[in-house]
Amino acid sequence: MERIAKFETVTRTRFIQDYMDTFQDMTEADAKNAYSALSLPVRATTGSAGYDFRATRDFTLAPGESIKIPTGIRVRMREDYCLLIFPRSGLGFKYRLQMNNTVGIIDSDYYNSDNEGHIFIKITNDSKDGKLVSLKAGEAFAQGIFMCFGITEDDDVSCLRNGGLGSTGK
Helix, strand or coil, rough: CCCCCEEEEEEHHHHHHHHHHHCCCCHHHHHHHHHHCCCEECCCCCCCCCCCECCCCCCEEECEEEEEECEEEEEECCCEEEEEEECCCHHHHHHHHCCCCCCEEEEEHHHHHCCCCCCCCEEECCCCCCCCCCEEEEECEEEEEEEEECCCHHHCCCCCCCCCCCCCCC
């Protein structure tokens, strides 16, 4: 298999800022502890396509509830690849855990954004059976799969990214 990307953590300062902005009930000490516990996404087996992203705090979601997770992770990848983010298969199957944007798409140029390319993952418990989803910090909840893509012969885009969600097309 071809090696096309490398996961990294964002800086401690960036993570603490984003974590405290996202989880306003948490302290700076909580954010520092969460940063210290970060682990880069890895595949579970040699045959796994997905790299597991881990929760940065404990959470429980009742049906219909959502949570946005600052992962502390960024990824440098080849220009002709993107990273697709999905819920872990088992959580989707058991609880109907869903990505709020259906599939997260991390573009190669997101790495250079003002926010250091910090990947956030927002999920919703879409259970139709009233099931609660509870995860502990450090448990895998989403998976990222790298995908090669092409462009049209007449593509002449020259815009550069500077930001995250909603930053393209401005």
